[in-house]
Amino acid sequence: MSELIAQSAAMREAVRLASRVAETDANVLVTGESGAGKDALALFIHRQSRRARQSFVKIDCAALPNELLEAELFGYERGAFTGATQAKPGRLEAAHRGTLVLDEIAHLSTDAQAKLLRVIERREFERLGGRRTVRVDARLVALTNVDLDDAVRRRAFRPDLFFRLNVVRIHVPPLRERHEDVAQLARQFSKAYAVKHGRAARQLSRAALALLESYEWPGNVRELAHVLERAVIVCEDERIEVSDLPEAVRTAAALQSRRARRPTLAELEAEYIAETLAAMRGNKSAAARALGISRKNLYEKIARYGLEV
Ligand SMILES: Nc1ncnc2c1ncn2[C@@H]1O[C@H](COP(=O)(O)OP(=O)(O)O)[C@@H](O)[C@H]1O
Numbered sequence: 001m002s003e004l005i006a007q008s009a010a011m012r013e014a015v016r017l018a019s020r021v022a023e024t025d026a027n028v029l030v031t032g033e034s035g036a037g038k039d040a041l042a043l044f045i046h047r048q049s050r051r052a053r054q055s056f057v058k059i060d061c062a063a064l065p066n067e068l069l070e071a072e073l074f075g076y077e078r079g080a081f082t083g084a085t086q087a088k089p090g091r092l093e094a095a096h097r098g099t100l101v102l103d104e105i106a107h108l109s110t111d112a113q114a115k116l117l118r119v120i121e122r123r124e125f126e127r128l129g130g131r132r133t134v135r136v137d138a139r140l141v142a143l144t145n146v147d148l149d150d151a152v153r154r155r156a157f158r159p160d161l162f163f164r165l166n167v168v169r170i171h172v173p174p175l176r177e178r179h180e181d182v183a184q185l186a187r188q189f190s191k192a193y194a195v196k197h198g199r200a201a202r203q204l205s206r207a208a209l210a211l212l213e214s215y216e217w218p219g220n221v222r223e224l225a226h227v228l229e230r231a232v233i234v235c236e237d238e239r240i241e242v243s244d245l246p247e248a249v250r251t252a253a254a255l256q257s258r259r260a261r262r263p264t265l266a267e268l269e270a271e272y273i274a275e276t277l278a279a280m281r282g283n284k285s286a287a288a289r290a291l292g293i294s295r296k297n298l299y300e301k302i303a304r305y306g307l308e309v
Pocket residue numbers: 002003004005006032033034035036037038039040041185221222225
């Protein structure tokens with residue numbers, strides 16, 4: 001993997017905590033919006049830990065229906081269910097001595113939650129349909145983009161398991177709260193994608209960077225990566241320009257910067273009158289009626305705001 005970028009104070013704090021906890025075997029709960037970098041931080045923790053040379057295993061609790069998820073996580077013995085023609089170890093066993101990442105932990109069924117709690121407390125479990133107790137030593141990193149405290153309050157998540165996972169909680173802030181990271185991330189992505197696609201684009205124009213920095217990034221770092229991959233592909237020379245960025249990013253960024261300053265009442269009034277006049281195709285009597293003012297008053301405002309119709 002490429003380097004974990006942490007230029008902003010918020011991200012530096014997350015990385016600092018991650019490095020501290022990496023030295024221990026403590027379970028970690030990583031929270032943050034989708035695309036913010038939870039997986040990236042989990043891998044960072046693994047690589048900084050004593051377990052770095054052992055396996056790094058991931059399971060996405062949201063991707064599979066309950067029974068399949070349990071089979072995947074705990075493994076099964078032959079004949080455990082229809083179709084189980086052969087025994088198969090689960091991800092937990094695969095993560096022995098290493099790190100197991102439980103993505104979207106809130107989706108874990110009540111049943112699986114109970115089994116996982118036992119894994120944490122006793123370091124043991126049985127495969128589905130199995131009698132033999134398997135001992136396992138895996139460091140758990142749970143990821144969530146929903147409020148797990150709230151899931152506990154709603155009784156959708158076991159409080160005892162929550163406390164066991166929540167020994168150290170690290171929040172990865174959304175990208176819109178750390179614009180200081182955009183430039184370095186953009187540089188790293190443009191270089192990586194230039195190599196991947198055999199393109200020359202390696203730099204960003206000042207204007208393109210300013211635009212990326214002013215955008216809100218609802219899809220966080222993942223969205224930024226996609227935007228740069230596209231830019232590298234469509235870019236004609238070595239420098240990515242504003243025109244290489246998607247229309248949606250360009251218009252949203254323009255709107256945001258206009259909204260950054262609150263308009264005055266007069267500006268809003270002028271804009272609204274202009275809109276109404278346009279809607280009435282320049283018919284001033286109709287516009288005055290729609291606006292609830294006299295024709296005379298409308299003429300005064302048109303003159304004051306310099307609205308030529
Ligand atoms: N701080 C960072 N530095 C470098 N790359 C990052 C960083 N945060 C996220 N990424 C990259 O952005 C993409 C999305 O991040 P990911 O960890 O999958 O997000 P999440 O798990 O929160 O949905 C991945 O390709 C990841 O490598």
